[in-house]
Amino acid sequence: MNEVGLDALRDKLDNIDNELLKLINERMEIVHQVGVVKAHSGGAIYRPEREKAIIDRLESLNNGKLNRAAIEALFLEIFAISRNLELPxxxxxxxxxxxxxxxxxxxxxxxxxxxxxxxxxxxxxxxxxxxxxxxxxxxxxxxxxxxxxxxxxxxxxxxxxxxxxxxxxIHHTLASTCDKIEDIKRIYSKDIAFEQCRKFLSNFGLDEVEHIPIESTTKAAKIAVNEPGSAAICPHVGAKLHNLPILFENIEDKDNxxxxxxxxxxxENGQSGNDKTSILVTLSDKQGALVEFLTDFNKVNINLTKIKSHIVEGNSIFFIDFDGHKDDENVKKVLSKYDGNVKILGSYVKEINDI
Ligand SMILES: O=C(O)C(=O)C[C@]1(C(=O)O)C=C[C@@H](O)C=C1
Structure with a gap:
């Protein structure tokens, strides 16, 4: 493309950017007014369900080059700025x-x-x-x-x-000031990060060197940059932050x-139409209590997405996630039966990227 063509296209972009700036500032004027209303009513500034509704609407209107991820990235940043303007x-x-x-x-x-x-x-x-x-x-x-x-x-x-x-x-990197792997005498990281990279460490003979668990992977990078002969298993961002050269990327055993x-x-959030709820449940010791609980959820068509048992002060409790909002009729119905045994931890918009 010749320079004249490029200049003309850049002029067009400049004009669009000028319009965008004007419109975003107009939006921020309204956001400011929303903030004033909320300051009087005591309403929460962050409304994830409203943000989701806006992104859903924009996605359905969209007929241009942007995909959902791009719309989300742009608008989540706009919402973050809006919230900050309403109340830092x-x-x-x-x-x-x-x-x-x-x-x-x-x-x-x-x-x-x-x-x-x-x-x-x-x-x-x-x-x-x-x-x-x-x-x-x-x-x-x-x-x-x-x-x-x-x-x-x-x-x-x-x-x-x-x-x-x-x-x-989650991706881990191996970062170090050592030029050669053989020069690494000790590795700093969080205990779970060592576990997540076991295969990599063994493949490179790094299961033989000293592993020093510390409270955070980023701190590992901070220590390793000042200690010759050491390395860190840390996030890419952590290595960059502390100027620690990255030797290997994505060293975790599982790629997901x-x-x-x-x-x-x-x-508490209002309903969004695509919610998940987390609860803690204490069930009696009697045989079949868990089966009965799960059957009750099934009877009212609630999809349980996670159930993990956990011991608190010697008592077994269950951490449970299910599809739906605590104010949905079927959820209210089933939870009322377990009143006193259930702690509702929150209802929130369900993420697409699940674990
Ligand atoms: O609609 C609201 O309640 C707002 O505060 C406005 C707004 C937005 O920028 O659109 C900002 C923050 C909320 O999380 C949701 C939406």
Whole structure:
């Protein structure tokens, strides 16, 4: 293409960008008014079900080059900026900076939100419970390592609500200042990351070197960059953040390694038409109690998507996910039978990327 053609096309793009800017600013004027209404009514700023309805509507109208993922990426960023304009809100995540939980938080709250790195799951619940942060982001399960018990324990103890789920594909890298694999004498990472990369470590003889478990994979990169002879198993972002050269990408054993995160806050979502609900259930010791519970759900056509047993202070409880919202008639009906034995943790828009 000659330069004249390129200049003309760029002029067109400039004009479109000018229009877009004008329209987005007009949108933000309205968003500001929504914020004022909510400030008076006390309504929650973040409404995932409304955001989903907007994206669904735009997808159905769309006849251009954008696909759903592109529409979602654009509009989730616009919503994040809108929410920040309505009321700047802190998001507490399981740190440090660059951790997978940080990435999950950024995926939902965008680049403009303010983030607080917290070093424990309990600390995040405390931060939201004491209203220092409006939202908390915590891991709940990984496809290779199962449920995160600290998160279940805190969901059981605190009266906070799950208001959204985020599922991230998890990829690990091996990063080090060593030029040769044989020079690596020790590796830093989180215990579960070592487990998720077992095959890779054994294939390269790295199961023989010292493995030092620490609380976060990103911190592993920070340590390894300053210690000759060491390496880190960490996220790509973590290695970049600490200028640690990446030797191998995607070293996890399973290529569909995913982690599911919950966003917690102190309000409840309305129905979106595509919801999931999480509950904790304590069942009596009598034989058949679990079968009866599952049958009751089946009778009212509720699809259970997850059931995990978990021990809290010597008692067995079940963590259960099912399709539907807590205010759906069939859900209300079945849960009323177990009143006192069920803790509703939250109803939230179901993610397409499941684990
Ligand atoms: O509709 C609302 O309740 C809004 O606050 C507006 C808006 C938006 O930008 O469209 C922003 C934040 C909410 O999460 C949902 C939608």
């Amino acid at each position: 809100e802190n998001v507490a995540y399981l740190g440090p900076e660059g951790s997978f939980t940080h990435q999950a938080a950024e995926a939902r709250f965008g680049a403009m939100s303010s983030y607080v790195s917290i070093s424990s799951i309990k600390g995040i619940f405390r931060e939201v419970d004491t209203k220092k942060a409006r939202f908390g982001v915590v891991p709940i399960e990984n496809s290779s390592n199962g449920i995160v018990t600290d998160t279940i324990n805190c969901l059981n103890t605190y009266n906070l609500k799950i208001i959204a789920e985020v599922v991230l594909d 390694n995913k982690t599911r995160f919950f966003i917690i806050s102190d309000f």
